[in-house]
Amino acid sequence: MEITGSRIPGSPTERPKRRPRPKKPRDGVFKQVRFPHSGVFAFSCFSMVGQEGISFAVLLMTAHFGDIVAKVCECLICRGSLTFHEIARFTELPHGQVKNSLLVLIQHNCVQAFSVPKTVGIGGPSRVSTLYMAIFDNIIHRMRFSKFHHIVKKDLGDQCAQLLEGFLQHGRLTFQLLYGRASELSGGKAKQVDVLSMFNKLVHAQYVERCPGVPFLELKSDDEVSSARKRSKSEETKTIEEEAMIAAAPSDADRFSGIIDLMTDSGAVTNDKEEESILEVAAGNKRKHEVLEMDEEIQKTINTNEILWRANYEKFVYCLKKKACVANARSRFGDGAAIVLEALMESCDPNIKNLNFVTSSMNSILEGVRGKPGGVSLTLEHVRAILEQLGCQLCTEETGVLYSIVLKDIIESCKNDEAESLILKKYGKEAYRIFRFLTKTGRFVHTDQIIETTFLEKKEAQKILWKLWMDNYLHMEKLNLHTGGRSEVFLWKVHKELVWQHVLDYMFHAALNISQKISEKEEARQVSVGNAEAEKLRKVRYILEASLLRMDDAIMLFHDFST
Template identity: 50%
Template sequence: MISQDGINLAVCVITAHFGDLVSKVCGCLLRRGSLSLQDIVRSTEFSSSQVKNCLLVLIQHNCVQAFCVPRGGAGGATKTVTQYMALFDNILHRMRFSKFLAIVKGDLGGQCETLLQGLLRYGRLTFDQLMVRATSTQSEGSSCNVDALRKNFGKLVHGHYVERCPRPEPFIAPSEEAAPARKRSSKFREEILTLEQQAVIAASLTDAERFSEIPNTGTDTSVTEDKLDVTVGDKRKFEAAELDEDIEATISETEVLWRANFQKFVFCLKKKVCVEKVRSRNGLDAGVVLEAIIESSEQECDSRVYKDIELNGCIHLCVITIRPEFHFLAVRASMDSILEKVRGKPDGISMTLELVRGILEQLDCSSHTEDCNVYYTIELQRIIESCRNVEVESLILARYGKDAFRIFGLLIGKGSPVETDQISDFTLVDKKVTQQVLYNLWKDDYLSMQKVTLEGTGQRKDSFLWKLKKNSAWHLVLNHLYHAALNLNQKITHIVEQEYEVLLSEEKLKQLKKSRMILELSLLKLDDAIMIFHDFSA
């Protein structure tokens, strides 16, 4: 469930990028859920053509997903109705485009960054459209090689930074509630999916489809002997096959839509956060080893959660992730691949096997032997939990003071409830102050309280046990972060509007640009914290 602060932030982002009309349509979908075109028209009081144009903009930029559902009509007839749902996470990703571009530039170079920039700026594009925009951005003195652009685009697809767009309007059949439940394996738990979750699953493509590269139709002078060695009777079949490949490639270039793969970028950003956390806590060598484990993790599917799901009468074994980001709880790699990655890094060239093994033990990696190879597994979610604790404690320190910071730090590390006197003794905080701090945190829904009555020697004494409400606390902190990001976005928008004033002096304009840059950097840092609580969750 998206909080009101999160909805307001998403609407603010859409307003800054596409204007008031589009943001009102998007806000309507965020607040009311999936709606049909007629429902949106009634809610916004816009004309049908205005709503259609707004929806086209949002779909083009991957902020809305359309899907079809059956609905009863007059006389018992069933008709198909298209509904639209807002993709909250994709909207927030628009604040992170600069981070995505920096990742691709560092990994694949400037030309790949230029191609990705076209997809981020213009939304879904065919290969031909992307090439046209890439060539149009070239300076007059520079030459643009189409083959080089095709090669760089292939790098983006191969690296999973770019993917084919999901199905545009998947059909969601009604679930048969009265039907007897199918028998499931004990490792799979029955889960009722919402209509929106079913739409995301139905629209998603397999990995083979998402990252299927466009065949290269350019003329190649190096013809293999296998192609030349054909008999006269097979010549016509061979030419027909070649023609079919050319036609298929042309269709792929002119009809298949591509978009940025946000899952991959969230994967990269989560890896960066984990490595930086380990580096600051355990040293530079530990950061190098952790990065090597993640990069050499052989099978991406080992880090996903799979469940058996029935959709449209078929059983699908699919990843349970409603949001578009890529989630990974743990990664696994063999010692040989870890060493190869470590020694391929500048800071890991001189690291010995014993040093790497010692760091793996220091990071609490579990190990097991498989096919004569030793594999190490590390739970990255524990590192993210540590990052969340730091963020929450800093917020508690700023809002409630040092005494609350010490008390909250104690309760974070305790899994069981703690009595008031014990909290006071452990933290060396006066009992009256402790009681007041605990009451304030309980009132703001950070803590749970349990009253117990102790009896002894003819006396009864009431005691209070306190425990951290982790999910509630994380939700509160995330809402605070949303609200702060909303304020920064509004301030940035206000400064941008001031920059367009004609009568501004040059000195005033420089001051406004400097203020905007400071606010934008602050927003990027604040967004890092938002991702820790929202995008990196399990």
């Protein structure tokens, strides 16, 4: 059985009881799974995710869609890409429930389907087999919908934000379904032309995109795989899941092409007079009979194309990444640096592929700075000094002098600050000093050198180093010297990649606990007797939800902003 797409506007009506939390593995041990069809090992489709991250994703799916959908989703996260019958066998669910669960997961962009050829028997004919893979990042994005809504509301206004809610609540929608929802919310007062205008704003700002298709992948032979490996050791070999995501994504021209653009391309506008009329109708400046004529044109185009649209999570992640970088610049260099960096990031090409590297001209930066509160007082020399302070590089092109900055360096600084803050809260000031020193050093350091630099007593320093090493925050090497009356020497280092993964797993664990507390408080509020008790539980829940959002900011640093 193959499921390639759906248009279910809502979620299942039933909400079963919460699933029990999976058992926690030993500290520093991550659950490694094997993709049966790709032959590679990973923790999720595209990024390393520990058991706590998987448990948190399953808890989100249980809260949003119930036990059955969460069980199918957990199976795909833990086992990798599977066929329909494999999912049914591993989950031990009836085929009907597996089908409905996959429809819901695809509808809400949590699962991507793709097809591959499969040979039947030895030397037998090949047939097309459809595989389903869970998209872990999209599952985690479901707890960030309030942040996405706030971004659009601040950028495009309340009406566009209300239109975005349809995609956040119901997943994939056609324009007709979106217009029906808007008409229902407005009591039938919403005009199709107005809804179309707001929809095109979302598309052109890249907050909404066209849904990907179901790609067909030709599997490489053993000779092609071996030759590809020998071609270049520096090139990273893509998994079949990554190739499927790349093949499924439409081109940028189609991905962010609005309804009016489609009407123009399909020949709905045949002369200059009709084109001018359509633009005036979209602006609301034509008479009533022309509005009705426009509605007919829109309806004709929509019925012809029947395109599914969805929220573009990549754009929202970039907006949140910009917010984190600006906040870091403000804390390190002041408000002026925050204004200049924000102007630099907003003035760069919105279609840029490398979101870790932004480039813009001085004129564009100055124009953005002048439009910011407090930016009028910044002179040209002041802006240049701030760009140099931020570490921007100058590059000369035919269009003129450009300023560029590597956002990855700023995110790395944010991760250092977050990890040091965690060490400070968990182990105290002395451990924070040791960890900060080793982070800035970036190499193996002798125990005596650590003691001399941090001004700690030898026994206390050794105790802290041992504790941090036992909890996987430090990497230790033991050398046997047999000189100077000493048989062995200990060297210490912060191995950032491993520590960042350990910190991320710790944060997923904290988010999991907070989410469970929120569910407990909500259940207690529903069965509470007095109004005073219910109000108290409601306030506690709001505090926990705010804590979860702050924890999510830290999770994004280590999980979403690193790519």
